[in-house]
Amino acid sequence: MTNQASQATKSSQATKASQPAKATTPPLWLLAELTYQCPLHCPYCSNPVNMEETFNELSTSQWKKVFREAREMGAVQLGFSGGEPLLRKDLEELVAYARELGFYTNLITSGIGMTEKRIAKLKDAGLDHIQLSFQSANAEVNDLIGNKRHSFKQKLNIAKLVKAYNYPMVLNFCITAQNIHEIEEVMALSTELKADFVELATVQYYGWAYENREHLLPTKNQLEEAEQAVNRYRDQQDGVGPKFMFVTPDYYENRPKACMNGWGTTFLTVTPDGSALPCHSAKILPLTFPNVKDSSVQNIWEHDFSFNHFRGDDWMPSLCKTCDEKDKDFGGCRCQAFLLTGDMHKTDPVCDKSPDHHLMKTITDKAGQQTSSTLKFRTVKNNIPVKTIQDLTV
């Protein structure tokens, strides 16, 4: 949908629900997207395709205000994310402040830009946990997907430093059609690196991943084989080594995910420019979201229209409202409903009770048969730049 069309549907969609429900819980998990700048260019990045706010980032003191206000409301966990959060020179200062407030802190990083000096400084600042992403277990594929030479080698070095400095280490491998065949190598590498937890996360189709879906979506058969390989590996681990979490895309399921544990119940994302969102993809929706520069976190969480809009069940189509499973999945993902049907109030098409469920079959039937050779690599420019995979030299 174009921006114009999206604006045109904004008022009609946003007024469908009668009296939106109110917040009943505080935000427990704060995701601070410090910057959308990133040295890598992953074509599955969940960052917005249009990152116009990239150069208008919150200042150190504005971030501190957000942390303070969220903590006062009861938030306990703070994820530093991006883009690449290491590009913020004030990262150590922000981590130290967050720890002082009592947050459990987690750095979500590609590892590019990390040095031993910085990892030591982050330790001194009190950072609790590091989640390091890899694009592949194969150096060439890794560097190709991230579109950066020698990034695999750097990631290996950082993984060793993470262990040397006694951080709990979570590795994240984004699984796509390009690397799903190497799942056994991924698990062997994770074991060698002594990871504590490993997310084998098949990409969710938002942001750049939505743009590139026809290239990235594995077939059902590939997913089943990968899952069997993970189960075999777990069986032979005998309780020793990393804990593997295999996350499949819900495109092949009959029920949607309980997105964000319910809209505006648990998660709060703040983008680099200060937009406050109930989920990190929500900015694509035809709703106006508040900014932490203009309002307190409490005021936003409790009173903003966009946060109240999908709380409770007043907004639901009758299919979901009368469904005895509505407390399990809350009608599914609002961003997915909007991306696939153009209407954010519809039942998530993943649900096989939805009249739009046929859309999922149309999409999944095409997995593994991409018709174009063009993969769009993520950049920070406003327009979507296009490079062909053949153009890349790794």
Ligand code: SF4
């Ligand atoms: S997914 Fe890739 S491009 Fe996006 S923020 Fe992470 S490392 Fe950077």
Ligand code: SF4
């Ligand atoms: S109809 Fe709605 S509430 Fe019921 S299972 Fe499907 S998505 Fe969930």
